[in-house]
Amino acid sequence: MKYKDYYASLGLARGASDGDIKQAYRRLARKYHPDVSKEPDAEERFKEIAEAYQTLKDPDKRAAYDQLGTHASGQEFEPPPSWQHQWQGADADTFSAEGLDLSDLFAHLHAARGHGGAARPMPGQDFEVAVPITIEEAYAGTEIDLDLNMPEYDERGRLRRVPHAFKARIPKGATDGQRLRLPGKGGKGRNGGRNGDLYLNISLRPHPVYRAVGHHLYMDLPLAAWEAVLGTSVEVATPGGAVRLKVPAGSHGGQQLRLPRRGLPTPKGGSGDLYAVLQIAVPSVVSEQERALYRQLAEISAFDPRAQVTREPSHAG
Amino acid sequence: MRVELTEMLWLEEHELSSSELAAISGLTPELLEELVSSGAVSPIDPSVPEPRFGAAALRTALTARRLCTDFELDTPALLLALGLLDRIDALEARLRLLRAKLPGLR
Numbered sequence: 001m002k003y004k005d006y007y008a009s010l011g012l013a014r015g016a017s018d019g020d021i022k023q024a025y026r027r028l029a030r031k032y033h034p035d036v037s038k039e040p041d042a043e044e045r046f047k048e049i050a051e052a053y054q055t056l057k058d059p060d061k062r063a064a065y066d067q068l069g070t071h072a073s074g075q076e077f078e079p080p081p082s083w084q085h086q087w088q089g090a091d092a093d094t095f096s097a098e099g100l101d102l103s104d105l106f107a108h109l110h111a112a113r114g115h116g117g118a119a120r121p122m123p124g125q126d127f128e129v130a131v132p133i134t135i136e137e138a139y140a141g142t143e144i145d146l147d148l149n150m151p152e153y154d155e156r157g158r159l160r161r162v163p164h165a166f167k168a169r170i171p172k173g174a175t176d177g178q179r180l181r182l183p184g185k186g187g188k189g190r191n192g193g194r195n196g197d198l199y200l201n202i203s204l205r206p207h208p209v210y211r212a213v214g215h216h217l218y219m220d221l222p223l224a225a226w227e228a229v230l231g232t233s234v235e236v237a238t239p240g241g242a243v244r245l246k247v248p249a250g251s252h253g254g255q256q257l258r259l260p261r262r263g264l265p266t267p268k269g270g271s272g273d274l275y276a277v278l279q280i281a282v283p284s285v286v287s288e289q290e291r292a293l294y295r296q297l298a299e300i301s302a303f304d305p306r307a308q309v310t311r312e313p314s315h316a317g
Numbered sequence: 318m319r320v321e322l323t324e325m326l327w328l329e330e331h332e333l334s335s336s337e338l339a340a341i342s343g344l345t346p347e348l349l350e351e352l353v354s355s356g357a358v359s360p361i362d363p364s365v366p367e368p369r370f371g372a373a374a375l376r377t378a379l380t381a382r383r384l385c386t387d388f389e390l391d392t393p394a395l396l397l398a399l400g401l402l403d404r405i406d407a408l409e410a411r412l413r414l415l416r417a418k419l420p421g422l423r
Contacts, residue, residue, distance in 0.1 A: 029387055035380050035402065050387060123343070145319065167319040179328045179372070197341065200325075211417040218417040254420065267327055279420040 003071035006052035025053040124196035125187035141172035173267035215272025222281040328372035342378035
């Protein structure tokens with residue numbers, strides 16, 4: 001099994017006091033707890049911090065951990081047989097550290113010591129898996145492969161890491177922030193406790209064209225100035241295929257044109273809308289002839305785009 | 318060999334009773350009761366005698382369980398944290414909508 005330096009996880013020296021351990025945990029939990037943190041690696045970091053704290057805050061577990069000696073983080077090691085006899089008593093005969101994680105070892109230590117093998121029902125652990133999908137996959141539905149390693153007790157009460165390979169169909173209608181619950185597919189319960197649940201947390205990957213808000217999609221629609229003035233009909237790519245969109249004469253930048261039911265499908269058979277956000281695009285290079293025409297337009301046009309901002313503010317009620 | 322998962326529930330579509338919500342979230346029925354009476358966890362229709370709960374309630378209840386365990390919070394501190402997280406969620410949703418409407422921003 002791989003050694004983990006729990007003291008280093010909390011940024012502490014090995015002789016740290018109980019108070020130091022608590023304080024370090026609180027400080028790091030505030031920074032990395034996935035419910036309150038925006039750090040990109042928050043979930044991973046918090047798991048590491050919580051695992052270290054669960055062991056070091058308990059004097060017995062800390063003593064057991066300290067007796068494992070000091071190794072480099074990630075270094076392969078096995079707890080010596082004497083350690084297993086001292087800390088696991090009768091359980092040591094059925095216990096094998098093979099294929100286990102250090103956290104499993106201490107969870108097992110807790111279960112064996114705290115309840116003396118008594119048949120108290122223990123619910124299985126819930127698992128959450130992040131499932132990032134593309135907007136195209138959300139539109140059409142998709143299939144994903146999940147490979148999870150779950151700690152489980154076998155029929156003899158031995159703890160094992162068991163690989164589970166699942167295939168899950170994400171139905172169309174999934175969108176950012178939605179969650180699928182798979183009842184009973186989390187960790188196995190013990191002594192009649194219920195099995196944990198597996199949650200799939202759906203997120204949408206950033207897309208080069210669309211921005212999703214719930215089941216609605218937003219996209220930019222760049223127009224030339226004359227298209228906005230005169231109106232036009234343009235082809236717009238939507239997730240369901242290209243459609244023609246009529247842009248009315250006199251459209252302006254920032255305006256949204258709604259294409260009903262062209263967004264993402266909803267689970268109940270409906271659809272969100274697609275909004276085209278108009279943008280007036282300006283050419284960065286113009287020919288002499290174009291420049292001359294723009295000059296001519298500037299001379300004859302009475303249009304004042306700053307009429308609102310340059311007018312003297314009126315104080316009269 | 319991959320096991321195909323078929324029994325999947327959209328949290329958004331599934332309704333839970335109060336005891337199911339407590340069992341799934343891991344909150345004690347007493348703490349759940351307190352969260353409901355303080356308005357932190359809202360039933361779909363508060364006027365019925367046997368309230369049912371939706372996805373938002375389960376999400377809050379799971380967060381509450383994690384915050385309680387991981388920060389060793391008492392109930393007033395938990396209510397404060399849940400209230401602030403709610404406000405952050407609402408502000409982030411508003412920000413996402415405004416950003417989506419702005420041309421050229423992703």
